[in-house]
Amino acid sequence: MKRFDCLKIIAAEAPDALVVTSAGATTLEWHALRPSDGNFRVRTLGLCSSIALGMALGLPQRKVIALDGDGSLLMNLCSLPTIARMHPKNLLHVVFDNEVYEASGHKKTATAAGADLVAIARAAGISRARWANSVEAFAQAVTAALSSNDLSFIGAKVTTERTEVPPYPIDEVENKYRFIRHVEKTEQIEIIKTGLPASYS
Protein backbone atom coordinates (compact mmCIF):
# COMPACT_ATOMS: atom_id res chain seq x y z
CA MET A 1 0.00 0.00 0.00
CA LYS A 2 1.29 3.47 -0.92
CA ARG A 3 0.99 6.30 1.57
CA PHE A 4 0.03 8.65 -1.26
CA ASP A 5 -3.08 6.57 -2.03
CA CYS A 6 -4.12 6.68 1.63
CA LEU A 7 -3.61 10.44 1.75
CA LYS A 8 -5.87 10.85 -1.30
CA ILE A 9 -8.67 9.16 0.64
CA ILE A 10 -8.26 11.47 3.64
CA ALA A 11 -8.18 14.55 1.38
CA ALA A 12 -11.46 13.48 -0.18
CA GLU A 13 -13.15 12.51 3.10
CA ALA A 14 -12.07 15.43 5.30
CA PRO A 15 -11.53 18.51 3.12
CA ASP A 16 -12.00 21.00 5.99
CA ALA A 17 -10.13 19.28 8.82
CA LEU A 18 -7.16 20.87 10.53
CA VAL A 19 -4.25 18.58 9.67
CA VAL A 20 -0.95 18.17 11.49
CA THR A 21 1.78 16.34 9.60
CA SER A 22 4.88 14.67 10.96
CA ALA A 23 8.32 15.81 9.85
CA GLY A 24 9.24 14.15 6.52
CA ALA A 25 7.73 13.28 3.18
CA THR A 26 4.18 12.89 4.51
CA THR A 27 4.01 16.67 4.85
CA LEU A 28 4.94 17.26 1.22
CA GLU A 29 2.66 14.58 -0.20
CA TRP A 30 -0.26 15.84 1.90
CA HIS A 31 0.36 19.44 0.91
CA ALA A 32 0.39 18.46 -2.77
CA LEU A 33 -2.97 16.70 -2.37
CA ARG A 34 -4.64 19.27 -0.13
CA PRO A 35 -2.90 22.62 -0.28
CA SER A 36 -4.42 24.61 2.60
CA ASP A 37 -3.51 27.04 5.33
CA GLY A 38 -5.19 24.52 7.62
CA ASN A 39 -2.06 22.32 7.35
CA PHE A 40 0.60 22.48 10.04
CA ARG A 41 4.03 20.94 9.48
CA VAL A 42 5.72 19.63 12.64
CA ARG A 43 9.51 19.97 12.95
CA THR A 44 10.05 18.08 16.21
CA LEU A 45 10.20 14.32 15.67
CA GLY A 46 7.50 12.87 17.92
CA LEU A 47 5.34 15.90 18.55
CA CYS A 48 2.80 15.38 15.73
CA SER A 49 0.35 13.54 17.97
CA SER A 50 0.79 16.00 20.87
CA ILE A 51 0.32 19.13 18.74
CA ALA A 52 -2.81 17.58 17.24
CA LEU A 53 -4.06 16.77 20.75
CA GLY A 54 -3.61 20.40 21.80
CA MET A 55 -5.59 21.58 18.75
CA ALA A 56 -8.34 19.04 19.37
CA LEU A 57 -8.68 20.12 23.02
CA GLY A 58 -8.64 23.80 22.12
CA LEU A 59 -11.25 23.52 19.36
CA PRO A 60 -13.51 20.60 20.32
CA GLN A 61 -16.08 21.28 17.59
CA ARG A 62 -13.48 21.02 14.77
CA LYS A 63 -12.12 17.82 13.27
CA VAL A 64 -8.37 17.48 13.77
CA ILE A 65 -6.27 14.85 12.01
CA ALA A 66 -2.70 13.85 12.89
CA LEU A 67 -0.73 12.26 10.03
CA ASP A 68 2.02 10.56 11.99
CA GLY A 69 4.82 8.13 11.21
CA ASP A 70 6.17 5.09 13.03
CA GLY A 71 9.54 6.68 13.87
CA SER A 72 7.79 9.77 15.16
CA LEU A 73 5.23 7.97 17.31
CA LEU A 74 7.87 5.61 18.72
CA MET A 75 9.73 8.66 20.01
CA ASN A 76 6.63 9.96 21.83
CA LEU A 77 4.72 6.82 22.82
CA CYS A 78 3.62 8.52 26.01
CA SER A 79 1.36 10.76 23.92
CA LEU A 80 -0.95 7.75 23.52
CA PRO A 81 -1.99 7.37 27.19
CA THR A 82 -2.31 11.16 27.41
CA ILE A 83 -4.57 11.24 24.33
CA ALA A 84 -6.58 8.33 25.77
CA ARG A 85 -6.89 10.12 29.12
CA MET A 86 -8.09 13.39 27.57
CA HIS A 87 -10.19 11.49 24.99
CA PRO A 88 -10.88 14.28 22.45
CA LYS A 89 -13.76 13.00 20.33
CA ASN A 90 -12.72 15.18 17.38
CA LEU A 91 -9.24 13.68 16.93
CA LEU A 92 -8.25 11.12 14.30
CA HIS A 93 -4.68 9.85 14.68
CA VAL A 94 -3.33 8.12 11.56
CA VAL A 95 0.07 6.43 11.61
CA PHE A 96 1.79 5.49 8.37
CA ASP A 97 4.09 2.66 9.38
CA ASN A 98 6.79 1.96 6.79
CA GLU A 99 9.12 0.41 9.39
CA VAL A 100 11.99 2.79 8.64
CA TYR A 101 13.21 6.27 9.51
CA GLU A 102 12.45 7.31 5.96
CA ALA A 103 13.73 10.86 6.15
CA SER A 104 16.87 9.82 8.02
CA GLY A 105 18.43 7.22 5.75
CA HIS A 106 15.99 4.29 5.85
CA LYS A 107 17.28 2.66 9.04
CA LYS A 108 14.78 0.22 10.51
CA THR A 109 12.47 1.31 13.34
CA ALA A 110 11.29 -0.95 16.15
CA THR A 111 8.11 -1.75 14.22
CA ALA A 112 10.32 -3.70 11.77
CA ALA A 113 11.17 -5.94 14.73
CA GLY A 114 7.53 -6.48 15.62
CA ALA A 115 6.40 -3.53 17.76
CA ASP A 116 2.68 -3.21 17.05
CA LEU A 117 1.57 0.44 17.24
CA VAL A 118 -2.15 -0.36 17.10
CA ALA A 119 -1.81 -2.83 19.98
CA ILE A 120 0.14 -0.18 21.90
CA ALA A 121 -2.54 2.43 21.21
CA ARG A 122 -5.27 0.05 22.35
CA ALA A 123 -3.34 -0.90 25.47
CA ALA A 124 -2.88 2.80 26.19
CA GLY A 125 -6.65 3.18 26.31
CA ILE A 126 -7.67 4.10 22.74
CA SER A 127 -10.28 1.42 22.13
CA ARG A 128 -11.16 2.57 18.61
CA ALA A 129 -7.76 1.58 17.17
CA ARG A 130 -7.29 -0.67 14.14
CA TRP A 131 -4.94 -1.65 11.35
CA ALA A 132 -5.93 -1.05 7.73
CA ASN A 133 -4.00 -3.34 5.42
CA SER A 134 -5.37 -2.37 2.01
CA VAL A 135 -6.46 0.87 0.38
CA GLU A 136 -10.07 -0.33 0.57
CA ALA A 137 -9.76 -1.16 4.26
CA PHE A 138 -8.10 2.20 4.87
CA ALA A 139 -10.94 4.05 3.13
CA GLN A 140 -13.44 2.13 5.23
CA ALA A 141 -11.51 2.86 8.43
CA VAL A 142 -11.32 6.60 7.67
CA THR A 143 -15.05 6.78 6.88
CA ALA A 144 -15.88 4.89 10.08
CA ALA A 145 -13.56 7.08 12.16
CA LEU A 146 -14.92 10.35 10.78
CA SER A 147 -18.56 9.32 11.17
CA SER A 148 -18.06 7.92 14.67
CA ASN A 149 -17.42 11.33 16.22
CA ASP A 150 -15.09 9.59 18.60
CA LEU A 151 -11.36 9.41 19.19
CA SER A 152 -9.89 7.04 16.58
CA PHE A 153 -6.51 5.61 15.70
CA ILE A 154 -5.67 3.99 12.35
CA GLY A 155 -2.42 2.20 11.60
CA ALA A 156 -1.50 1.71 7.96
CA LYS A 157 1.46 -0.41 6.84
CA VAL A 158 2.83 1.39 3.79
CA THR A 159 5.77 0.95 1.45
CA THR A 160 8.71 3.33 1.52
CA GLU A 161 7.79 4.54 -1.96
CA ARG A 162 7.68 8.31 -2.24
CA THR A 163 5.61 10.28 -4.71
CA GLU A 164 7.36 13.09 -6.56
CA VAL A 165 5.86 16.32 -5.25
CA PRO A 166 7.11 19.90 -4.92
CA PRO A 167 8.89 21.10 -1.76
CA TYR A 168 6.94 22.73 1.08
CA PRO A 169 6.58 26.37 0.05
CA ILE A 170 6.67 28.18 3.42
CA ASP A 171 8.83 28.30 6.54
CA GLU A 172 7.77 27.61 10.14
CA VAL A 173 6.84 31.15 11.10
CA GLU A 174 4.76 31.74 7.97
CA ASN A 175 3.12 28.34 8.54
CA LYS A 176 2.20 29.46 12.06
CA TYR A 177 0.65 32.77 10.99
CA ARG A 178 -1.21 31.29 8.03
CA PHE A 179 -2.57 28.48 10.18
CA ILE A 180 -3.75 30.87 12.88
CA ARG A 181 -5.38 33.22 10.35
CA HIS A 182 -7.08 30.20 8.75
CA VAL A 183 -8.52 29.16 12.13
CA GLU A 184 -9.58 32.75 12.86
CA LYS A 185 -11.38 32.98 9.52
CA THR A 186 -13.04 29.57 9.52
CA GLU A 187 -14.01 29.65 13.21
CA GLN A 188 -14.80 33.40 13.32
CA ILE A 189 -12.58 33.93 16.35
CA GLU A 190 -9.71 36.25 17.13
CA ILE A 191 -6.41 34.62 18.16
CA ILE A 192 -3.60 37.09 17.55
CA LYS A 193 -4.42 40.73 18.02
CA THR A 194 -1.28 42.80 18.04
CA GLY A 195 -3.09 45.99 19.08
CA LEU A 196 0.11 48.00 19.02
CA PRO A 197 -0.31 51.50 20.41
CA ALA A 198 0.79 54.50 18.37
CA SER A 199 3.71 54.95 20.74
CA TYR A 200 5.09 52.29 23.05
CA SER A 201 4.35 52.25 26.76
Add this chain to the structure above:
Amino acid sequence: MTADEAATTIFNGLKAAGINLIATLPDINLAQLLREVEEDHDVIHVPLCREEEGMGICAGAYLVGKKCAAIMQNGGFFNSHNAIVTTLLQHEIPLLLLIYYAGDMGDRTFSTSGSMTEPLLRALGIRYYVMRDPGEAPELIKRAQVLAQDSRRPVALLLTKEGLGLRVPLKAQ
Protein backbone atom coordinates in the same frame (compact mmCIF):
# COMPACT_ATOMS: atom_id res chain seq x y z
CA MET B 1 1.64 32.97 53.35
CA THR B 2 0.95 29.24 53.74
CA ALA B 3 1.47 26.80 50.87
CA ASP B 4 -2.30 26.60 50.34
CA GLU B 5 -2.61 30.39 50.22
CA ALA B 6 0.39 30.66 47.88
CA ALA B 7 -1.10 28.03 45.56
CA THR B 8 -4.42 29.89 45.44
CA THR B 9 -2.65 33.19 44.78
CA ILE B 10 -0.53 31.76 41.96
CA PHE B 11 -3.43 29.92 40.37
CA ASN B 12 -5.71 32.95 40.53
CA GLY B 13 -2.87 34.93 38.95
CA LEU B 14 -2.78 32.48 36.05
CA LYS B 15 -6.52 32.79 35.53
CA ALA B 16 -6.39 36.58 35.78
CA ALA B 17 -3.69 36.56 33.07
CA GLY B 18 -6.11 34.71 30.79
CA ILE B 19 -4.53 31.25 31.02
CA ASN B 20 -7.13 28.66 30.06
CA LEU B 21 -5.13 25.48 29.38
CA ILE B 22 -2.51 24.12 31.79
CA ALA B 23 -0.29 21.08 31.20
CA THR B 24 1.27 19.63 34.35
CA LEU B 25 3.58 16.97 35.69
CA PRO B 26 3.83 16.65 39.48
CA ASP B 27 6.63 17.48 41.88
CA ILE B 28 5.93 17.11 45.60
CA ASN B 29 6.53 20.84 46.09
CA LEU B 30 3.89 21.62 43.45
CA ALA B 31 1.22 19.49 45.14
CA GLN B 32 -0.91 22.39 46.44
CA LEU B 33 -0.68 24.31 43.16
CA LEU B 34 -1.59 21.26 41.08
CA ARG B 35 -4.58 20.61 43.36
CA GLU B 36 -5.85 24.09 42.46
CA VAL B 37 -5.47 23.25 38.75
CA GLU B 38 -7.25 19.91 39.16
CA GLU B 39 -10.19 21.31 41.11
CA ASP B 40 -10.90 24.19 38.73
CA HIS B 41 -13.57 23.64 36.10
CA ASP B 42 -12.83 26.52 33.70
CA VAL B 43 -9.23 25.75 32.84
CA ILE B 44 -8.49 22.71 30.66
CA HIS B 45 -6.05 20.57 32.64
CA VAL B 46 -3.78 18.17 30.74
CA PRO B 47 -1.86 15.81 33.04
CA LEU B 48 1.28 14.74 31.17
CA CYS B 49 3.33 11.53 31.06
CA ARG B 50 6.47 13.43 30.00
CA GLU B 51 6.96 17.19 29.88
CA GLU B 52 8.14 17.31 26.26
CA GLU B 53 4.70 16.26 25.02
CA GLY B 54 3.31 19.20 26.98
CA MET B 55 5.29 21.62 24.78
CA GLY B 56 3.52 20.13 21.76
CA ILE B 57 0.08 20.13 23.38
CA CYS B 58 0.46 23.77 24.41
CA ALA B 59 1.75 24.73 20.95
CA GLY B 60 -1.23 23.06 19.27
CA ALA B 61 -3.69 24.70 21.66
CA TYR B 62 -2.05 28.10 21.11
CA LEU B 63 -2.50 27.74 17.34
CA VAL B 64 -6.27 27.43 17.81
CA GLY B 65 -6.60 30.26 20.32
CA LYS B 66 -5.84 28.94 23.82
CA LYS B 67 -3.58 30.70 26.32
CA CYS B 68 -1.41 28.03 27.86
CA ALA B 69 0.92 27.42 30.78
CA ALA B 70 3.05 24.39 31.66
CA ILE B 71 3.88 23.53 35.26
CA MET B 72 6.76 21.15 35.94
CA GLN B 73 10.00 20.55 37.83
CA ASN B 74 13.27 21.74 36.29
CA GLY B 75 13.96 18.10 35.37
CA GLY B 76 10.91 18.35 33.13
CA PHE B 77 12.28 21.51 31.58
CA PHE B 78 15.44 19.55 30.76
CA ASN B 79 13.26 16.83 29.20
CA SER B 80 11.62 19.39 26.94
CA HIS B 81 14.58 21.02 25.23
CA ASN B 82 14.20 19.63 21.71
CA ALA B 83 10.51 20.57 21.71
CA ILE B 84 11.31 24.05 23.01
CA VAL B 85 13.92 24.59 20.29
CA THR B 86 12.30 22.99 17.25
CA THR B 87 8.66 23.74 18.01
CA LEU B 88 8.29 26.76 20.33
CA LEU B 89 11.33 28.77 19.24
CA GLN B 90 11.39 27.73 15.59
CA HIS B 91 7.70 28.53 15.07
CA GLU B 92 7.79 31.55 17.43
CA ILE B 93 5.14 30.23 19.78
CA PRO B 94 4.76 31.81 23.25
CA LEU B 95 4.35 29.70 26.39
CA LEU B 96 4.36 30.47 30.09
CA LEU B 97 6.61 27.97 31.89
CA LEU B 98 6.23 27.59 35.67
CA ILE B 99 9.27 25.59 36.72
CA TYR B 100 9.88 24.30 40.23
CA TYR B 101 13.50 25.17 41.06
CA ALA B 102 14.72 21.86 42.49
CA GLY B 103 18.26 22.18 43.81
CA ASP B 104 17.86 25.82 44.81
CA MET B 105 20.23 27.04 47.54
CA GLY B 106 19.39 25.30 50.80
CA ASP B 107 17.78 22.25 49.16
CA ARG B 108 19.10 18.81 50.05
CA THR B 109 18.66 17.09 46.70
CA PHE B 110 19.03 17.88 42.99
CA SER B 111 21.89 20.35 43.41
CA THR B 112 23.16 19.40 39.93
CA SER B 113 19.75 20.20 38.43
CA GLY B 114 19.75 23.45 40.37
CA SER B 115 23.15 24.42 39.04
CA MET B 116 22.11 23.85 35.42
CA THR B 117 18.67 25.46 35.44
CA GLU B 118 19.49 29.14 34.94
CA PRO B 119 22.43 28.52 32.55
CA LEU B 120 20.17 26.39 30.33
CA LEU B 121 17.38 28.97 30.36
CA ARG B 122 19.93 31.57 29.30
CA ALA B 123 21.38 29.28 26.63
CA LEU B 124 17.91 28.89 25.11
CA GLY B 125 17.34 32.63 25.25
CA ILE B 126 14.37 32.18 27.60
CA ARG B 127 13.71 35.23 29.79
CA TYR B 128 13.03 34.19 33.39
CA TYR B 129 12.44 35.48 36.91
CA VAL B 130 13.12 33.69 40.21
CA MET B 131 9.97 34.04 42.29
CA ARG B 132 10.64 34.19 46.03
CA ASP B 133 7.49 35.88 47.28
CA PRO B 134 4.06 34.47 46.42
CA GLY B 135 2.59 37.93 46.92
CA GLU B 136 4.41 38.95 43.72
CA ALA B 137 2.81 36.13 41.73
CA PRO B 138 -0.29 37.83 40.24
CA GLU B 139 1.60 40.85 38.88
CA LEU B 140 4.59 38.75 37.84
CA ILE B 141 2.46 36.24 35.95
CA LYS B 142 0.64 39.06 34.19
CA ARG B 143 3.94 40.63 33.11
CA ALA B 144 5.44 37.29 32.07
CA GLN B 145 2.39 36.59 29.93
CA VAL B 146 2.70 40.02 28.25
CA LEU B 147 6.37 39.29 27.54
CA ALA B 148 5.64 35.80 26.17
CA GLN B 149 2.92 37.09 23.84
CA ASP B 150 4.93 40.12 22.78
CA SER B 151 8.20 38.26 22.18
CA ARG B 152 6.42 35.17 20.79
CA ARG B 153 8.73 33.01 22.87
CA PRO B 154 8.50 30.95 26.06
CA VAL B 155 9.00 32.85 29.33
CA ALA B 156 9.80 31.09 32.63
CA LEU B 157 8.97 31.75 36.26
CA LEU B 158 11.16 29.72 38.59
CA LEU B 159 9.11 28.63 41.59
CA THR B 160 11.20 28.36 44.76
CA LYS B 161 10.13 26.90 48.11
CA GLU B 162 9.53 30.37 49.56
CA GLY B 163 7.71 31.40 46.38
CA LEU B 164 5.37 28.46 46.96
CA GLY B 165 4.86 29.24 50.66
CA LEU B 166 6.88 26.17 51.68
CA ARG B 167 9.76 28.06 53.35
CA VAL B 168 9.93 31.33 55.25
CA PRO B 169 11.26 34.15 53.01
CA LEU B 170 14.69 35.49 53.98
CA LYS B 171 13.50 39.01 54.66
CA ALA B 172 10.89 37.68 57.13
CA GLN B 173 13.50 35.90 59.21
